[in-house]
């Protein structure tokens with residue numbers, strides 16, 4: 001089994017150590033894992049949170065992963081990060097990635113600039129933002145942000161598309177064909193793949209991200225890069241839901257899932273993983 005989206009204690013939102021995550025990964029039968037700690041340039045500028053991987057944080061994180069590779073030879077461990085994409089910080093993100101030797105880089109829309117010109121978090125705050133601006137306007141900005149993240153060419157895979165459904169489970173994507181088509185078009189001929197993220201937020205029976213229609217449509221573009229991840233921030237979530245999404249991916253046509261080393265995809269047979 002494989003899990004390519006795991007957070008550890010370099011970020012303020014996780015207390016899990018790299019070692020504890022590896023122990024759990026072995027226990028639940030994972031063979032391939034990737035750590036994807038946050039690096040958020042907007043966070044550094046706009047809030048009191050610290051989700052940056054600058055300076056010693058990067059070095060501590062890298063050292064912990066190198067140590068884990070020695071202690072868990074049965075695991076293939078990839079060293080990655082999850083970047084919050086915002087178009088206005090594209091150059092700074094590129095500079096950061098040029099200076100750091102990650103195996104895998106996830107691109108995510110965690111912040112976006114709303115129609116009132118203010119940046120806000122794509123989180124439970126989406127509920128208030130949608131009320132204020134309307135769902136149509138919100139979705140338009142969100143889809144454009146996702147397209148920008150794909151077109152930037154900075155990322156190996158785009159994470160949890162539609163993550164606001166973690167907080168708004170009744171959101172109906174079938175009203176947004178144009179926006180979803182724009183995203184699908186961007187994936188066509190792109191070297192950036194799509195992630196299926198198994199975290200279902202507060203609604204255990206809710207959706208994973210992205211919506212299933214989008215995964216199917218991206219497969220049909222011929223873009224072969226699919227990654228899967230639990231978005232675990234604590235040990236109980238490592239590897240959670242992966243078998244189910246890999247089975248779902250097969251129904252979309254995928255036979256292989258990607259694992260990255262030195263920013264290059266290694267395609268693994270789904271049948272051999274589940």
Ligand SMILES: [Zn+2]
Pocket residue numbers: 082108110159160
């Ligand atoms: Zn994220």
Ligand SMILES: [Zn+2]
Pocket residue numbers: 005007082231
């Ligand atoms: Zn994440």
